[in-house]
Each structure stands twice: as structure tokens, then as C-alpha cells.
Amino acid sequence: MMPLRLLVAFILSLVPTLGLAETGRVQSVELTEWKAVFGRIEARDRVPARARLGGTMIAVDVSEGSEVAEGQQIASVRDEKLELQLGAIDATLSSLQSQLENAQAELKRGESLLERGVTTAQRLDQLRTEVAVIEGRIGTTQAERNVLEQREAEGAVLAPISGTVLAVPVTEGSVVMAGEAIAEIGGGGFFLRMAVPERHAGFLEEGAEIRVGGAENERAGKLAKIYPLIENGRVIADVEIADMATDFVDARVLVRLPIGTRQALVVPAEAVETRMGLDFVSVAGTGDAPVQRAVVIGAVDKVEGVEMVEILSGLAEGEELVAGHE
Structure with a gap:
């Protein structure tokens, strides 16, 4: 019978190989370049409700934030x-x-x-x-x-569209002229409008996926419309997103949009281990035990639904990834 001391030594010698398991290879994939800009929540239609009669404002029935229906009387003017x-x-x-x-x-x-x-x-x-x-x-x-x-x-001022009252620049007792704006109404739905530097205009595509919000509450949107007129070196584009908060019109929201692609080395997120502030990836060595490589990592992205980490240095394409021993 093998002495107990030799048996323990034999088992310990097998520990590294027991935890050795292939988890894939270092891949070179095409990643999307994202440009971070700010978009503003805007109403699709912003229409002023105008006075049809000049005179004195005797009643204002709405205020900022009021919901109105098309044709509803919102103010009265008397001549x-x-x-x-x-x-x-x-x-x-x-x-x-x-x-x-x-x-x-x-x-x-x-x-x-x-x-x-x-x-x-x-x-x-x-x-x-x-x-x-x-x-x-x-x-x-x-x-x-x-x-x-x-x-x-015609002294009755009517809402031209259904929506939310955004501004009421007059008060009761004001003297108004025919055609003067009594209230501004936003309707027709809400969307994000953003201004993108014109050097990125060639990469914008209607229907492309857009990422809206920060890392913790990021949601997907769609690039709905790109306007052909460039203003002050900026391309204006609209983004549609489901269940968008519309409590505050003109609120700024972080938007990331695709502006190109690049080749990058990536590994699955679970293959990266962090110890003492350094990141390591285990790769297959010449022997049975895996080799721990110190790497510099980049952004985390999803490739075909799998969370992948970009490797900036420390690994080469095609290297075999293995799980280190427990």
C-alpha cells in the first residue's frame, strides 16, 4: 500500500489539472464605435395657440403642464x-x-x-x-x-392640437393683438432630438439602434429621422424610445450612437480575474498548469448576446483560454 505521505503529495500534484478547463480562445471581432452626445426631450409638434381677435385678455383657463384637447377653449379675449x-x-x-x-x-x-x-x-x-x-x-x-x-x-382662444401646455406668456388683463401667441402646446408624441458633429454624418443611418441613458439604466432606442440641413456644423437627428419619461420637456438625456466599427481582441467577461488592482487572464501554457497573463482591459460590450471584455494588451489572437484552478 502507498504511504499516506506519498498519496497526499500525488493528489496535490493533480489539483492544477483538475481545475483546467477550456473556456474558448482570444477572438478578434468587429466592435461598434459609440459616440456619446446629449439629446433633448422634445414634443414632435410645438404649435402656438394664437389670438384671433385683438383686445383685452379676460380669462386664461390653462397653465404650464395642463393637458388640452384639440379645439378646447383655453382663454378668452374681449374687444x-x-x-x-x-x-x-x-x-x-x-x-x-x-x-x-x-x-x-x-x-x-x-x-x-x-x-x-x-x-x-x-x-x-x-x-x-x-x-x-x-x-x-x-x-x-x-x-x-x-x-x-x-x-x-373669435375672442375664444382654441387649442390647435391635443397635447401639453408648455408655456403661457400672457396673464389676465393683458392687451393682446390679433395673431399673438397666447400659449404654446406640445403634442404628437415625444422624442429625443440631438445634434451630432457633421464629421459623423456619414455613419448615421435611419433605423439604427441607439443606446439611451447611463450604464445602470441604459435602454435601446431607434434613430428615427436624420434632417438634411446642417446647422452650425451639427446634424440634427431624432431618436424614438419606448416608455420615455416626458415630465420635463427639453430635459437633457445621454445618448450613444454608432459612428463606425473597429477590430478588437475580446475574451468572455468571466475569463478576467482582478487581484490587487491588476487584471489577469488564464491561457494554456506548455505544461498542464495554465499561465496567468496580466492584461490591460478596455470596454465591456456584448457580442452575439455574450458579455465580452476588450483586451488592449497582454494577449494575442487565437490563444486558448482556460479557467485557472480554484
Whole structure:
């Protein structure tokens, strides 16, 4: 029987090889280059609700953050001159109505006299003409009153679209002109708008995947639209992202977008061990035991769904990775 001392030594000599297991090879893959920029949360449509009538603001029914529906009244403007004009037209209509009643009475009396042969048909025609003229004046005056009523109704400021009120630059008692913006409304959905340096314009592609947010809460988005006009050396692009927080419009959000590709050496994240501030990767040596290589690592990325670590130095492509012994 083998002495106990020799048996223990034999078992210990086997320990390194018991933990030796192949975990893959150092690979050279194509990684996406990401450019970090800031995007702003913006409404797809930002439309001002304008006053259609000049006058005094007598009511503002919304404030910043209010939700409105298309066609909803959000403010009221009153022009006191319209009230005076309506009063004058009402007085004119009252006078014309009295004249009409008098003319109709004269016409009826003339018809009675004509039947008795006291008056002539010519006189009766004049009376009929007077009635028709007064009726025409009443119709014209009533049309003028309808126009004034429509102008007065235009004092109601209506929301042009459904959405959120972003700004209300006026208050009750303000004097406004026709066409002046009473409120700004954002609607049509929200998205991220970003300005990208024009040197990266050639790498932008509509429909490309975009990463939004920091490392802890990073989410995927889509590059929805690239605008052809370059402003101040920047390309404007829109990013769509599901379940985007829209509590604050114009809030800045970190966005990473692809601007190219590069070749890099990568290993699985679990192959990297960190001890005393240094990173090591175990590779197959000439003997049975793995060799610990000190490496300089780069960014962590996912390759085909697997978390991989970029190796900047310390390894060569094709080297066999093994797990070190426990």
C-alpha cells in the first residue's frame, strides 16, 4: 500500500489539472464605435395657440403642464368696441323694424283704397317698393350683426392640437393683438432630438439602434429621422424610445450612437480575474498548469448576446483560454 505521505503529495500534484478547463480562445471581432452626445426631450409638434381677435385678455383657463384637447377653449379675449358696434346695430334694427311695420300698414291701407277706387295702382306699387327696400336694409343690417357676432366669438382662444401646455406668456388683463401667441402646446408624441458633429454624418443611418441613458439604466432606442440641413456644423437627428419619461420637456438625456466599427481582441467577461488592482487572464501554457497573463482591459460590450471584455494588451489572437484552478 502507498504511504499516506506519498498519496497526499500525488493528489496535490493533480489539483492544477483538475481545475483546467477550456473556456474558448482570444477572438478578434468587429466592435461598434459609440459616440456619446446629449439629446433633448422634445414634443414632435410645438404649435402656438394664437389670438384671433385683438383686445383685452379676460380669462386664461390653462397653465404650464395642463393637458388640452384639440379645439378646447383655453382663454378668452374681449374687444369692447364690438359691444358698442353691436349696440348700434341693434338700435338700427329696431328703427328699421318700426319703419317696416309702418310701411306694411301703409301698404295694407293702399290695397284697401285701391279696392274702393280711391287710389291708383301706381301709388300701391310705390308702397310695395318701400316695404321691399326696408326689408332689404333689415337683411343687410342683420348680416352685419352676424359678422360682429362671429368676430366676438373669435375672442375664444382654441387649442390647435391635443397635447401639453408648455408655456403661457400672457396673464389676465393683458392687451393682446390679433395673431399673438397666447400659449404654446406640445403634442404628437415625444422624442429625443440631438445634434451630432457633421464629421459623423456619414455613419448615421435611419433605423439604427441607439443606446439611451447611463450604464445602470441604459435602454435601446431607434434613430428615427436624420434632417438634411446642417446647422452650425451639427446634424440634427431624432431618436424614438419606448416608455420615455416626458415630465420635463427639453430635459437633457445621454445618448450613444454608432459612428463606425473597429477590430478588437475580446475574451468572455468571466475569463478576467482582478487581484490587487491588476487584471489577469488564464491561457494554456506548455505544461498542464495554465499561465496567468496580466492584461490591460478596455470596454465591456456584448457580442452575439455574450458579455465580452476588450483586451488592449497582454494577449494575442487565437490563444486558448482556460479557467485557472480554484
